[in-house]
Amino acid sequence: MSALEEVFREEWGRVLAALVGYLGDFDKAEDATQEAFTIAAERWPTSGMPDRPGAWLVTTARNRAIDRIRRERTLAEKIHLLPAPEAAVDEFDDTLIKDERLELIFTCCHPALPPEGQVALTLRALGGLETAEIARAFVVSEETMKRRLSRAKAKIKATGIPFAVPGAHLLPDRLDAVLAVLYLIYNEGYRGRVDLGAEAIRLGRVLCGLMPDEPEAHGLLALMMIHHARRDARFAGEDLVLLDDQDRSLWDMRQIAAGRAVLDRAFALGGRGAYVVQAVIASMQTRQPVDWPRIAALYRLLxxxxxxxxxxxxxxxxxxxxxxxxxxxxxxxxxxxxxxxxxxxxxxxxxxxxxxxxxxxxxxxxxxxxxxxxxxxxxxxxxxxxx
Incomplete structure (x- = not known):
């Protein structure tokens, strides 16, 4: 992945979240975000990447959205409700951008949406994956995936699903739904679609950064990282290799260590939930010899x-x-x-x-x-x- 592609993948969710929060319309926000990224792809290779690429992209997307609304006659009467365009991009202070990715995560994973819609929308909105990429990952046609995304966005609009972090009394159940979606994405990658597994880990890191005091978020991230560290040993060509037969020299020991550090963070936060227990089991499976009696006891707890x-x-x-x-x-x-x-x-x-x-x-x-x-x-x- 080139440096430009990496920035795009990292910034997509943040820019889209800012635009959804600003415009209150998922489709218009996505169109404006896509336009800003297209402009960046044309300009940055020659002019150089700005010092604050996220700020540049958010500002450009906002200004393009306002320009588009001004051009649409049917929305002309609403233009006075919109703030004036921001200052020139180069003068924009990115400290003024509110990071609304957390609101976007909970919107994408709202229980009113069907599970397949939650997964597709999370990958598109937070991960910045193209519709074709998501379709390939789940082995469906691009047209099928387009319909899933369209239905999910239409459901958000029709039912008025709020662009917000749920209240404290709803947060535990809603966070469980978010974690379940990330775990489902990871499991699809773990079955052989490595890029999707890596994407789930990246989204897990985003979630932990946005909710640093949630132990189960750290537990899930640790679980995914430790499992993913063994990906190169799980297959020999097209053959599946069981744990006992895996070549441990192919394991990414640095990532295993990093996953254990994340697990330590989950414990420090008092985590003893299902994802934390699964992460402990995954960590123990990378020890030599594997303590199977203790793992069996942990599964009883699970x-x-x-x-x-x-x-x-x-x-x-x-x-x-x-x-x-x-x-x-x-x-x-x-x-x-x-x-x-x-x-x-x-x-x-x-x-x-x-x-x-x-x-x-x-x-x-x-x-x-x-x-x-x-x-x-x-x-x-x-x-x-x-x-």
Whole structure:
């Protein structure tokens, strides 16, 4: 990524947030922001990047928005409601720009929007990803993604979703929704779309910067960073590599250390929630030897915190790693997760360890039917060949 592209990616969310707050209209704000970035792309390579690129972009976008509204006859009567254009860009003081990205995050992740709309809008508005990029990441057509974004923005306008940080009594639930969206984005990247995983981490850093006293935000960021540090070892070509078989020399130990530092921050803030516990588990999995009995105990705690059957499945897998495959299989067989790929692949692994080959093969075949990625299918087919 060039220096110009990096600045654009870093500044997009801040500029768009400022314009949404200023204009109160998502579409007009996006048009003005896009125009400002286009002008910058034309001018900066020859004139040089300004000392305060964010201020330059916000001011240019605001002035372009005002010019556009003035040109629209139907809105002419409203022009007196708008402030005059700001001072010349070079004279603008960027300390006057209010960072409204937090308001934008909560707008994009409002519970009135469908989950797929929340994810798409967060990546577009905060991440600055092009519609085509988001569509490729989620393996849908660009037209489908355009419709998702349009529906989300129309819903914001039609229902009057506020551009605001929710009140203190609503914040915990709403923050959970924001964290869930970032985690979903990361999980899509973790399954092989590395750029999307890196984008989730970048957005996580933005959230932690805007909400520095929220331990679960730090816990999620730590979790993503530690997992992402192993990305180069998780695949060998198109083959999926399990944790025990990974080449640790490929792990990014600096990022693991940085993730642990973020986790320490979460603990210092009193964090003991689900994301913090998951980050602890991820950190322990990078130790040698891995303390599986303790990880199994942490998964028990996580089950109590979340009540999630998927977490119960992970607890069973940890039990098996700790030397209790029989108990693990009993736990798995008690779960209602028939349509879940990893239920069947985990069950296949447990049956394989217990020497129940025919049952293991049936579980692997069912998992292969549910697999959506080439590495997953290759791994499961390899297991079938080995059984």
């Amino acid at each position: 089950v109590a915190l979340t009540g999630s059957p998927v977490v119960e499945l992970n607890h069973a897998a940890a039990l098996a790693q700790a030397g209790h495959p029989d108990a693990a299989l009993r736990a798995v067989d008690g779960l209602d997760l028939d349509g879940y790929l990893y239920y069947h692949s985990t069950r296949g692994e447990l049956l394989r360890r217990l020497g129940r080959t025919d049952e293991a093969r049936a579980a692997y075949r069912r998992a292969a039917e549910l697999a959506t990625s080439t590495p997953e299918r290759r791994f499961l087919n390899r297991r079938l060949e080995e059984s």
